[in-house]
Amino acid sequence: MARENLNDLAAFLAVARARSFTRAAAQLGVSQSALSQVVRDLEARVGLRLLTRTTRSVAPTEAGERLLQEIGPHLDGIHAGLTALTALRETPAGTVRINADEHAVTAVLWPALRTILPDYPDIRVELVTDFGMTDIVAARFDAGVRLGEVVAKDMVAVPIGPDMRMAAVASPAYFARRPPPRTPQDLTGHTCINLRLPTHGGLYAWEFEEAGREIRVRVEGQVVFNTVSMILRAALDGFGIAYLPQDMVQAHLDRGELVRVLEAWSPPFPGYHLYYPSRRQHAPAFAVLVEALRYRG
Template structure:
C-alpha cells in the first residue's frame, strides 16, 4: 500500500475514533458509511489487529486504537495546522478557532472582544465552549483555553486577557433582617451559604480569603448547592443565603441595594483571566490576530 493510502486510512480511523460514530465520521469526511467501514476493516487487516470495538449503540477505540489516537493523532493535527497557516499566508486570515472557558470568562472577556473582533474578519469562525472543569485542550482539540492565571499549567503559553479580580461575599437585605453580618470568615459557620459544586472532582468549593498575608479556606454550609454562577446569584438575590461570586458580577446589585456586601476586607485581589495554549503550537495568522485582540491592556 502506498503512503497516500496509509495517510487516508489513518485520517478515516481518527475521524471515527474521535466522533465515536461511523455515521458522524462519514458525514464529516464526505464519504458513505459503508465505504468508511470498508476502509477501517482494510486498515485493521493490514495491521493485524482490531482498532475499534463496535456495538449496535457505540464505537470505541481498542487499547491499540487508543494508543494510535494518542500518539499519532496529534501529529496529524499539527500537519493540518501548518497547512492551514501556509494557506492563510496566501489568503486573508481565515479558519476555525475553538476556545474553552468558564461561564464568567466567556461572558466578561471573550464575548465583548469577539463582538468587536469578528466583524473585521468575516472568514474567521470562533467556537466558545463553556466548561467549568480543567479541560485538556490538547486531547479535546481546542486551540486555547481561558482560566485564572493561577490555574494555567506551567508548560502552556499564557497571555493575560483580563484585569486582576476580587471575589465578594453578598446577601440580600432580607437575609440580614434577622441575622448578624459576619465580620470574619469564621463567622460564616453561623450562616446559610449557597455552595458551588466543582465539576472536575465533584467536590464543594471552599471559599478562599486573605488578609494581612493570612490565607483561609472555609468549607461553608447551607441547604443549596449549584454548579453555575447565575443560579447562585439568583438564589442570593431571593434571600436564600450568602453567595461568594466575582465582584463584577454583583457590583451593580450592591450599588442598587439588592445585595449587601460583607467581608470585603478579607477578599484580596488575585491574578485575572489568561488565555493559554500549548507552547509547541504554531499559531495561525487567524489565531494570532485573536490573541492580540484579547490581550489585556491596562487603561
C-alpha cells in the first residue's frame, strides 16, 4: 500500500471501530460523505468489500476484520509515537479521556481536576460517566476509574481516593412508619430504593460483611434508578432505605435529614483507582494528570 494511503487506512480503522460513518466522521473532523468516499476508494483499490453497510449499522466483513486486526496495532503505534513527541513541548497539551462512574466523577475526579486544570490550560479532559465495566482499550479511553477491588490485574492501578464505606440510610419520616432493620436480612421486609446496573442487566445486590463473611441482599421497593444522585433524592423524600457511599450522605446525616442503620455491617473497602494499560505509551498530559490525581493519604 502506498504511503499516501495511510490516511485512507486510518479512515477505515475509525469507521470499523466506531461501527458508524457518522461517529467516525465526527471523530476525524470530516464530512460523512467524504469519509464514505474514502472507504469506497480503498475497497476499490484492494478489490474487496471491507464494510457491510445497512441503514442502521456498519460492520467489518471478514476481509475488513482481518485488515482491522492487522493494521490497528501499527497505526496505534504510529499515533502513540507522534503523541510522545509532545514531550518536547514546554507545556503538556492534549486531550485525556477518562471513563468513570457518577460518584467517582463528583466525589473524586472533578474536585481534583478543578484545581489542577487552571495550571495546564493546554490540557483538555473528557469525562464519560457510566456504571458499566467498559473496555477502556476498545472504547479508546486513556484511563478508567473503578473501585480497587474490581480493577483487572493486567492494568496499572493508581489510588486516587481514600478507603470508602457504604451506608444504609433513610429519612426520619420513613423510620417513623417502620422499625429500623437490625440485620441485613431484615431489609427484605423493608421498602428499599434500587440501583440498576448495566452489567448483567440487573439490580445491584447490597453487599454487607459480618466477621469476614460477605452477605449479599437483594432488596425490593417502589422505585429503581440508574443514578445514585436520584437514589439520594428519593431517600430524602422518604421513599425507603438507600445504600450509598458514606461521603455522599454524611452531610445529610449530620443535619438529621437521614438516619443510618446497619453501620456495623459496612466495613471500609479500597476506594477509587485510576487504571490504564501498562503497554500503552502515554502523552505528557496524561502523566501530569496521573501524578496530580494520585492519592497520598
